Amino acid sequence: MPVTGTRAPAAWVRAAGRSVLDALLPPRCLACGGPVGAPGTLCPACWEGVAFLGPPLCAACGFPFELAPEAGDAGGTLCGACHVDPPPYARARAVMAYDDGSRGLVLGFKHADRTEAAPAFAHWMARAGHELLADADVIAPVPLHRWRLLARRYNQSALLANQLGRVASVPVVPDLLLRRRNTPSQGHLSRAGRGRNVAGAFAVHPGRAGRVRGRSVLLVDDVLTTGATVAACTRVLKRAGARQVDVLTLARVVRPAAPD
Ligand SMILES: O=P(O)(O)OC[C@H]1O[C@H](OP(=O)(O)OP(=O)(O)O)[C@H](O)[C@@H]1O
Numbered sequence: 001m002p003v004t005g006t007r008a009p010a011a012w013v014r015a016a017g018r019s020v021l022d023a024l025l026p027p028r029c030l031a032c033g034g035p036v037g038a039p040g041t042l043c044p045a046c047w048e049g050v051a052f053l054g055p056p057l058c059a060a061c062g063f064p065f066e067l068a069p070e071a072g073d074a075g076g077t078l079c080g081a082c083h084v085d086p087p088p089y090a091r092a093r094a095v096m097a098y099d100d101g102s103r104g105l106v107l108g109f110k111h112a113d114r115t116e117a118a119p120a121f122a123h124w125m126a127r128a129g130h131e132l133l134a135d136a137d138v139i140a141p142v143p144l145h146r147w148r149l150l151a152r153r154y155n156q157s158a159l160l161a162n163q164l165g166r167v168a169s170v171p172v173v174p175d176l177l178l179r180r181r182n183t184p185s186q187g188h189l190s191r192a193g194r195g196r197n198v199a200g201a202f203a204v205h206p207g208r209a210g211r212v213r214g215r216s217v218l219l220v221d222d223v224l225t226t227g228a229t230v231a232a233c234t235r236v237l238k239r240a241g242a243r244q245v246d247v248l249t250l251a252r253v254v255r256p257a258a259p260d
Pocket residue numbers: 142148184185186187194221222223224225226227228229230
C-alpha cells in the first residue's frame with residue numbers, strides 16, 4: 001500500500017541536489033578520469049577511441065563484418081569460423097572491441113575497483129544485446145571460483161549481470177553457474193589451451209536446475225576472447241536442459257580465428 005507523504009522530490013529539488021553533488025564530486029570520464037558533463041560517460045577523446053560494435057555482424061558469434069551481407073542473407077550470415085565450427089551458444093554480442101581503446105576501461109573495472117562504471121556499462125550492454133534480452137528468461141554471470149572471488153572481492157561479470165537485469169527488467173540468478181575448479185587465468189594461453197583450461201570447470205548450481213530447464217539463458221561476461229569460457233558454460237546449461245543460450249559481453253576480441 002502506498003505510503004502517503006513520500007512523493008518524489010520536485011524536479012527543482014533533484015536538480016539542485018545534483019548541482020551540489022557535481023560541485024563536491026565532479027563527474028569524471030570512466031576511462032581517463034578527465035572532467036565530463038554527466039556521470040557514467042566518456043569524454044569525447046575516449047569515446048572516439050572506443051570501437052563500438054554494431055551490424056553487420058556474424059549472426060552467431062557477433063564478429064563484425066566490414067561489408068553488409070548480400071540482400072536475402074540479412075540477419076543470418078555466419079563468419080567463416082562459425083560456418084566451420086558453430087559455437088554451442090546461439091548468439092554472442094558485445095558492446096565494444098577489446099583493443100587499445102577499451103583495454104583500460106575493461107581492466108580498470110575488473111582489477112582496479114572501478115565498479116562505479118557498472119550502471120553505464122549495463123546500459124550499453126542493453127543496447128548491444130536488445131535482441132538477446134527480448135528472448136531471455138534469465139540472466140546469469142560467468143562465475144568466479146570462490147578463491148578468486150575472495151582475492152578480487154567482487155565478480156565483475158556478476159556486477160554487469162545485476163545491473164543489466166535492472167535495466168532490462170529480466171531476472172538475474174547470480175549463482176546459476178558455479179566454477180568448480182580454480183582455473184588459471186586464460187591470459188597467455190593458446191586457443192586450444194583456453195579450451196582445455198575451462199573444460200569441465202563449470203556446473204549448474206544443484207539448487208538452480210529449475211531456473212535452467214526449458215529456459216532461455218543469457219550468459220554475461222566481461223570479455224570474450226576465443227569464446228572458450230562461454231562455450232564451456234553453455235555446454236553445462238544445455239546439458240541441464242536450457243532451451244537456448246545467448247552470450248552478452250562488455251567487450252570482445254576482434255580478430256579472425258588463428259590456428260593453434
Ligand atoms: O573467451 P576466452 O578465451 O575464454 O577468454 C575470456 C575469459 O578470460 C577472462 O577470464 P580469465 O579466465 O582469464 O579470468 P581472470 O581474468 O579472472 O583471471 C575473461 O574474464 C573471460 O572470462
